[in-house]
Amino acid sequence: MSSDGLNRRERVVNRNGDTNEENMCRMVSREVSLERPQNQSIMKRVMSVMALSIAILLMIYYTTTQCNDTKELVMASATQSIKDSPIRRQVMCSQDYNEDRVRFPSCAPQRCGRFVSDSVITESETKHLLLVAKRGLSLGGSSGGSTILCLHTGVLSMANNFVNIYKLIERTQRKEKDLKELFTEKDLQVYRTVTNKIRKRIAIHFGIPSAQLYLTAHTFFRRAKNPQNKYNEYWRRHVDKQNVKFVDFTSLLYLSTYGADFSGGRFIFTDEMSNQTIEPKFGRVAAFTSGSENEHFFERVTSGTRYALLMTFTCDPKFAVNGLQVDMPKVWHGFAAMVWRIWTSNPFDGNSV
The missing domain is CATH 1.20.5 (Single alpha-helices involved in coiled-coils or other helix-helix interfaces)
Incomplete structure (x- = not known):
């Protein structure tokens, strides 16, 4: 410029x-x-x-x-044969047994855990109980896919409620004849034998006197299917002893096999670090302490039909059930009536094993 x-x-x-x-x-x-x-x-x-x-x-x-x-660890698969010795898992006991340990020091769990065995019950006993289960459960049917039948009280799922099959027999004036046709003395004998075998095996495994362990009325056959509605979502997590306070030990006898008779429906312990799964197998027994250390559920059944017999045991003789008799309607009053009130006020059906 x-x-x-x-x-x-x-x-x-x-x-x-x-x-x-x-x-x-x-x-x-x-x-x-x-x-x-x-x-x-x-x-x-x-x-x-x-x-x-x-x-x-x-x-x-x-x-x-x-x-x-x-995260899942399979504790026992359906393809395994657990014959020689059971599969065992020990877990730390919860505080759910503190009161029981004071009242029943030689019976209440001092060490807690779970075990699975395929050699406790014979094949013929399992087949017989499956026939009993199918015969009794055919009289009812839950709207939620899970139907239960308790032989001790007659509790049976019907739609969204419970009925009592023994009372139904009384009201229709069929009484003993029809009851004997429904459950024979042979049926009840096999049932008593099986529950007694499992009671003794639990006592041995957990180191308690078998004479101080009692079967409770919260013992029932279950038929589980894929539910058609939301009623009774049986696959929820739960703790047995929190549902029914007097229960100390829980056991299962599977009457059908995962992968062959049904899909879904596996039994799962919800542990802190990982889940432990038991795949049901015909004749398999699984047992465990009933407190919070063994929170669990079983999966929703997606196809087929899952059959099992749930047995719960207590250290409290007040909640023990006596041997079954064919003329059960005659002894309905008293203890059975008390148990019925427990069932209807806090049923084990909605979220149990």
């Missing part, structure tokens, strides 16, 4: 009353004002990235936690 042009530019600047320094400050101020929105935009982007990162970390944590909750 020529010297004349420079002089003219300087004169224009001077006419506006601005010095070169002032003009420079104004230019810097404009640059700063332009940079401020840019900085705000950068900050917004940084905050968005941080929020996204936190969300991803939370998702990873949640997924990891869920994976830990559902």
Whole structure:
């Protein structure tokens, strides 16, 4: 640029009353004002990235936690043959037995755990009880896919409620003849033999006198299918002793096989670090202490029919049941009536094994 042009530019600047320094400050101020929105935009982007990162970390944590909750160890598969010695797992006892240990020191669990065996009950005994279960359960049917029948009290699932098959027989004046046709003395003898075998095996395993362990009326056959509605969601987690306080030991005799007779329906202990799964097998016995150390559930049955006999045992003789008799309607009053009130006020049907 020529010297004349420079002089003219300087004169224009001077006419506006601005010095070169002032003009420079104004230019810097404009640059700063332009940079401020840019900085705000950068900050917004940084905050968005941080929020996204936190969300991803939370998702990873949640997924990891869920994976830990559902991590599974198969304690006993349906293809195994557990004949020689049972599969055992020892767990730390909960405080659920503190009161029982004071009242029944030689019976209440001092060490807790679970075991599985395929050699406690014979094949012929298992087949016989399956026929008994099918015959009795055919008289009822739950709306929720899980139907139960207790031989001791006559409790039977019917739609959304319970009925008593022995009372039904009385009301229809069929009484003993029909009862004998429904459950024969041979049926009851096999039932008594099986429950007694399992009681003794539990006593041996947990080191308690078998004479001080009693079968309770919360003992029943169960038929489980894929439910058609939401009534009685039997697959919920639960603790037996929290449902029924006097129960100390729980056992199962499976009358059908996972993968052959039904799908779903596996029995699962919900341990802190990982779940332990038992796959039902015809003739298999699983038993465990009934407190919080053995929280559990069994999966929703997705196809087929799952049959099992649940047996619970107590150290309290007040809740013991006596041997079954064919003329059960005659002894309905008294103890059976008391048990019926327990069933209908706090039934074991909705969320038990």
